[in-house]
Amino acid sequence: MKAAVLKEFGSPLSVERVPDPVMGTGEVVVDVVAAPVLPYAAEVFSGERRYPLTLPVTPGAGAIGVVRACGPDATRLAPGDWVLCDPMIRARDGAPAPDVTLQGLSAGGEGGLLLQRHYGHGSFAERLLIPTENAVPLGGPIDPADAGRWLGLTLCLVPYGGFLAGGLRPGETVLVSGATGNFGGAAVAVALAMGAARVVAPGRNEQALAGLRRRFGDRVATVRLTGDEDADRTRMIAQGPIDLVLDILPPAAGPAPVRAAAMAVREGGRVVLMGGVGMLDGAELALPYRWLMRGNVTVRGQWMxxxxxxxxLVALARSGLLDLTHFDVTEFPLDDARAAVAHAAGKPAPFHLTAIRPHP
Structure with missing residues (x-):
């Protein structure tokens, strides 16, 4: 089969013939119809992000595809089924905290690197090998032309995990720190789909803020950030009371906007940290002990x-509560994988998806 291969960090992707995946018991082979290209994929492939990734590798985290073959332990899944390929692969031992790898992207520690020996290769390929439980049925056939939009699920899954961790309840007010980014825009849509009464969306990009208002109307309150931490926090608090803060800012943002958003939460509120502050040797986030204790504030981290x-999440989309038509998709053939990575890097705004379609 044909696949894009990263041989060394900093080297360009090369599209070449590689062996077909060999399926074993407990596994599924999927024909990839559309694979997402993350806005920061170029930073991963250059080595800037320092993600644990065993090379050479076929990158690509997640996909929409059609089951080609499945093992004898699959009793409901069948060849021809449309599925979401979940890239978060967990070891089947080590419960309640199994080792994890993000297929084609990164690893959660030494155990995750061990998983990469078998499940390292990702979705920038014609076919993909995944564990049976990672082939998530889409609930029926879809129009192949719409496969790119269904990739919106791969973006939405990350903030969805954050909102589940934070115990988001219908009718609450949510603040999304990083709302004008790719994952942040998805977080706004997911919060509203889960029943949030209102989403506070801070950011510096006025065009992106205006776009959120146009899409979602009065259920989204935008706050333009100035860089003055105290003033920005005061303006966010004025939109409250805020029940839950989700931070999903990238590493380059630094701790100040994260802290301003976190400390806008009401007394007894919750803060979920999913972003990248401090990951690339930047300053770490500091929150006041007295504020946490006296305010009865819950802070937790959530990875994926x-x-x-x-x-x-598939059920939310099938019900219409999560509207995937918000996503605009630009598609590239597999032979143009390098161009797809460059395009994604220039489109970090909300609701822009870059996709690779391995099959013409």
């Missing part, structure tokens, strides 16, 4: 999402 999240 629990196992039950993908089928639940």
């Amino acid at each position: 999402y629990p196992r039950e999240a993908p089928p639940r």
